[in-house]
Amino acid sequence: MGSNWNRFHTSVNQLRSSCNCTTDVFDSLNSYYDLAYQSDDQNRFSKPMLWIGYYIVLASLFCIxxxxxxxxxxxxxxxLWFPCKYFTLNAATLSVIAVAMKLPMDLNNPMPGHADxxxxxxxxxxxxxxxxxxxxxxSTMDxxxxxxxxxxxxxLVITLVVNVYIQITTGLVSYTRVLHDGLAYDDGKNIYSKRTAIVxxxxxxxxLIIHTCSCLAILKSKQILESKYQFRHQTALKDQELQQTRRLTIERLKQHVRNYWIMSTTGSPQxxxxxxxxxxxxxxxxxLSVAMLAIVILTIGPDMMDYQSDYRWSISVILITQSIGVLLGSIAPISRCFASLSFKLSIKWIWNHIKVFKVESYWTQKLSDWKQSSVPVAFSGHKCKVIIQxxxxxxxxxxxxxxxAVVVACKMMGLVPIFIVIWVLYCSHCxxxxxxxFSASDILLVKRPEHNKDLIQYVLQLQDDMELAERTLKxxxxxxxxxxxxxxxxxPNHLMxxxxxxxxxxxxxxxxxDLVPPLLAQEFMDCWSLPLVTLTTIAISLPNIQNDMLENLLSSVSEGLVYVKLVEKNLNATEDYESIQKAAKTLWLEVEVYHxxxxxxxxKPVPQVNTAEKILQWFRDTAKNLVTEVEQKDMGGRNDDSMCRCISANSMYRITExxxxxxHANTNEVSQEELFxxxxxxxxxxxxxxxxxxxxxxxxxxxxxxxxxxxxSVHAAAQLLGETMQIINSLEDRELPSLNPDELGFIVKWSAYLKHHFP
Structure with a gap:
């Protein structure tokens, strides 16, 4: 295209030299040439804008x-308070939001169409x-x-607001199109766009002010909830200690989980x-923003496809996508607004809310603490210190x-959903x-459940005079x-x-x-998972065992290791066990996935390894050679991989031996089936x-x-209780070793106790 414009320019110069025309004619031709060339450049430069529109749609979807x-x-x-689990405020989210806000940030594009x-x-x-x-x-942040x-x-918000304000003052918002005859065209929708943008x-x-004020309240509120939680935790802990004379049954565990569930829910920052x-x-x-957007869309009506900007028809896709996002995204905040009222709604609370719009101390406590503290910066002069203070x-x-003032304003705005909820509850009661x-049996529904009375003491509230609604606790x-x-x-059926x-x-x-000495000079404490992995490795290597039996064993151990690792993580979380647990994890990945x-x-053993005893001997000898090989190769010091190999091989050697x-104490030959x-x-x-x-x-x-x-953490405990309920019931009547509760989490303590008392 550039060569065509060059040829046109050359032709104009040739015409000027060959024809006897006035200078004004040629100046006009050159000016038309410049305008056409700039228009062509503008078209070329605006081609990527369509793809930027797609990028905005993609970023909007990542928010929606x-x-x-x-x-x-x-x-x-x-x-129903819809906690933020997936959509949270962080650097990645802010980056995506910034891309999604490209249109109101754009200061250079006129965007004259109604859809624009x-x-x-x-x-x-x-x-x-x-x-x-x-x-x-x-509330989830420190x-x-x-x-x-x-x-x-x-x-981000201030930049967005400033950019929109600039567009309002320069006319990019409520853009007025100029017709070919030089007259301005205004159908009345432009003034409406300007007012809507201002709102x-x-x-x-x-x-933004609400978010900032909430941050100041969150810091103090979490401290209040934490102190109340610790008090309730000590109460629950004493109840658990009273029950230690008998083992925790399923019903006691359910009650324990329920108490902490209520504490963690009502004491949750969100x-x-x-x-x-x-x-x-x-x-x-x-x-309000949803209602205004709905009015905007209804106002433009048939002009939904009236796009005249460089974004072209991607504008309509952006408008539809983000409108869907507004519609779906508004459900949680609006529902959260009404749900939060129903959690604590009572006549006493409504009166306290409306009476004086009292501002609780936790809203301003952090600012008051800062006000009473001294300035940490050192100044040389006394007057300077006084001025700064x-x-x-x-x-x-x-x-x-x-x-x-912000809190009072928020409470005044909260009157709208309060009256709506009151009206709904009144209709419901009627x-x-x-x-x-017409039904006498329904009168029985008024009676309050007795078990809720015991649960009220575990409810955490910022205000002592505030009570959680009965329906919420239920x-x-x-x-x-x-x-x-x-x-x-x-x-876990296979495990059962x-x-x-x-x-x-x-x-x-x-x-x-104890008769088998370890191969390693450094002594490693044993854990639950490594012997399980080692024994399973030997079992699934037996060639005469049916495949379905091997698969069932593998599935059973796989299900069991999930809970074994939880026991080790929570009850064996010491540095002494870290390396051996890592070795078991690495070895199990190889055994389970790759066999x-x-x-x-x-x-698929060596051909001559075809009996149970020879298979055990092969594992023993291979493990011994492996440790020797690693020690000779890593004389200067072992890395993590060689350490895991040595620990796993040492376990295999001791178990097979x-x-x-x-x-050897048994005179009869043992078959593979018996070994399995x-x-x-x-x-x-x-x-x-x-x-x-x-x-x-x-x-x-x-x-x-x-x-x-x-x-x-409480959710994980409740899920663990539900999944292992049958296992706990099946093991409930077994007599445990006379060990301290802290020692029951270690296989070494179990083994030493059993060998001492049952030699």
Whole structure:
């Protein structure tokens, strides 16, 4: 195309030299040439804008999908405050949001079409929805993360607001098209776009203020909830200690999990944020932004495809995508607004809320602490210190007043959903009253469940005079029961069948003999998983055993190791066991996936290795040679890989040598079938001994020190209880060694006790 313009320019110069024309004619031709050339350049430069439009759509989808995932997660788990699990405020999220906000950030593109203008407004509504969804995620951060993320969010929002303000003042928003005759065309929709943009700017600023004020309240609120949680935790701990005379039964475990479930739910930072006045206000703003976007779309109506910007028809795709995002994304904030009211709704609470719009101390406590503290920077002069201190006091006093004003404003905005909820509840009570008139049996529903009275003491609230609504407490209690029942459907059936082969704990005593010296000079403490992996490796290498029996054993051990690793992680979490647990994990990956043991394919031994005894000898000798080879190769020091190989080979040597010693005492030759049964029985005994720690493990997992991880930890405990309920019942009547509870989590303690008391 550039060569054509060059030829045109050359032709004009030739015409000028050959023809006797005036200079004005040629100047006009050159000016037309320049305009046409610039227009052609503009068309070439604007070609990538269509792909940028696709990029905006993709970024919008990356925001919409996590918001929908959080919505579905809340519905599935009956958490109507919709905690942020997938869509959280972080650097990655902010980067994606910045891309999705490209249209209102664009200062250079006129975007004169109605669809262009609507897409800009739709992006601003989408930003309001995003901010309303992100509000609860602030409570999952510590103070440093809060500061970093709120500053980053503030920079993004302020940049967006400034850019939109510039477009409003320069006319890029409410762009007026000029017709070919030089007259301005205005159909009345441009002024509306300008006003709508101004309202969206105000809402974005309000949401940013709400986020900032929430951060200040979150820091103090988490401290209050933490102190109350620790008090309730000590109460629950004393109840558990009183029950240590008898082992924890399934019913006691359920009650224990339920208590901590209520503490972790009501004391959850996201639940706390969902119940705050700022959440109600953000829900109202989100609902307003949805209504305004709906009006915008209805206003442009048939002009939905009226795009005239360089983004071309991708504008319509952006508008549709982000409108869907606004519609779906607004469900959680609006529902969270009404749900937070229903959690605590009572006549007393409504009166306290409306009466004086009292601002609780935790909203301003952090600012007050900063106000009373001294300035950490050292100054040389006394006057300078006094001035700085006074400036700090005045600034923070203004911030405290502003914080109170924001909280009062949020509570006033919260009156809208309050009256809606009151009206809905009134209609609901009237309906129940009418039903009770015609059905006497419904009167029995008024009676309050007795078991809820014991659960009230585990409810955590920021205000002592605040009571959780009965329906909310009932719903939380019901949710933990449903969660356990769902987990109960995922029982490890293969593991249960294997545990039926265990009649005691003999395998824990006899898997490793003290008569067999270790190959390694450095002594390693044994763990539960490595003997299980080693014994399983030997068992599945027996060629005469049916494949279905081998597969069942492999599946059983695979299911069992899931819980064994949990026991080791929570009860054996010391440096002494770290390397041996890592060796077991590495070895099991090779055995389970590739059916190999250090590169040697299982079930395909050397031709002369065809009996049970020879297979054991082959494993023993190979393990011994492996340790020797590694020690000779790594004289300068072992790396992690060689250390894992040595630990695994040492375990194989000791176990095979122990089994061979027991066979040498037996005059009859042992078949592969008998060896398989013996190995299966030993594996079952070790698993049974390890899994007797499950009740204690569940009780431990109910509590964690980090408030942000507490709810997830209790959920894991409830799921573990549901999945292992049958296992706990089957092991409940077994007599355990007379060891301290802390010692029952170590196979070494078990083995030493059994060898001493049952030689």
């Amino acid at each position: 999908l996590p918001m929908v995932a959080d919505l579905l997660h809340g519905l599935r788990n009956r958490k 203008q609507a897409a800009k407004l739709g992006s601003m509504a989408f930003m309001c929805t995003i901010m309303a969804n992100l509000l609860p995620s602030l 103070s440093k993360e809060l500061l970093t993320n709120i500053i980053a969010l503030g920079v 969206y700017v105000v809402m974005l600023i309000m949401l 639940f706390m944020t969902a119940c705050s006045a700022t959440t109600s206000a953000s829900g109202v703003i989100c609902a 006074k400036l700090k006091t005045l600034t923070l006093s203004f911030c405290i007043g502003f914080q109170k 309906w129940k009253w009418l039903k009770a008139k 719903g939380i209690s019901k949710s933990v029961n449903c969660f356990i029942q769902r987990a109960e459907k995922r029982q 069948k294997l545990l039926e082969k265990s009649r005691g704990f003999e395998g824990v005593e006899k898997y490793n003999s 190999r043991w250090f590169g040697n394919r299982l079930q 122990t089994i061979l010693l027991s066979y 049964e013996k190995l299966s029985s030993m594996i079952a005994d070790i698993l049974a001994a390890c899994l007797t720690n499950l009740p204690r493990l569940i009780a431990i997992k109910c509590h964690t020190s980090a408030i942000e991880k507490r709810e997830a």
